[in-house]
Amino acid sequence: MKSLQLLLKTDNSTAQLIARLALGIVMFPHGAQKVLGWFGGYGFTGTMHFFTGSMHIPALFAFLAIAAEFAGSIALILGVFSRVAALGIAANMVVAVAMIHRHIGFFMNWSGAQKGEGYEYHLLAIGLALIVLVHGAGRASIDRALSKNAES
Template structure:
C-alpha cells in the first residue's frame, strides 16, 4: 500500500492531477449522472454498446473510470489507480474510435470524427501520475507521510 500512495510534495504534479481530474470528473458526470448535457448512465451505456459495439462490462468500466477516476484525481486518493483506469479508457478510445480519424482533432468540422491528439495528452498526464504519484495537496501524500 505504501508504494501505491507514495508521492512527493510536488505542486506541479498536483496542478496536472487536479486539472486532469476536473476534466474527467465532468465527462464522467455527463456519462453517469446526465449533468452538463450528458445522457446519464443508461443513455451512455446504450450508445457505447449499440453504436460503438463495446461490451457492456467494458462500457460500464469506462464510465466509472472517468467518473470515479476523475473524483479520485481531484482529491488525490489512489491517484495511480485512477490514472491507470483513465489511461486504459483512453487507449481503448484511441484504438476503438479515434485512430481511424487520424491524429488531429476535428476543429473545423471537415473530418468524419475526432482524431487522437487529445487522448495522447491525457496518456502523458496519466503516465506522470502513475510514475510520480499524486503530488502535493493529496490524500495520497497525507497517507504516505503517515506510513513512514
C-alpha cells in the same frame, strides 16, 4: 501494507499536483455526462445502452470505462488512490484511440471538416495520467497524507 504504501507513495511536487488536477478537472465533465447526464450527456443508462448496443462493448468494460472517467476524475481531483485513477483513465484513452479516434487522424475537429475528433486530446490525457502513475499524486493529496501517516 507495503503494497498500499507503494501505491500511495509520492513527494511534495507541484508538477504532479498540476498534472493530477488538470487531468481530473478535464475528465470530470466527460464522466458526469456519462453518469449524471450533465453537460448534455446521456446519463448512466443511456451511455450503457450506447456502449453495449451501438458500440458492442461488453457491459463490464462499458461500466469500467464510465467508472474510470467519473470516479477516476474525482479521485484525481482529491488525490486519493491517484495511481489507480490515472491507470484507469490512461487505459480508457488508449482504448478510445484504438477503437475510434485513430481512424480520424491526429487533429481535433475544430473546423467541422472531419467525421469526428482526432486523438491529440487523448495523447495529452495519457501523458498527464502517466505522470501521475509514475510519480504519484504530489502536493495537496490524500495519498500523500495517508502515505506520511503510514510511515509514522
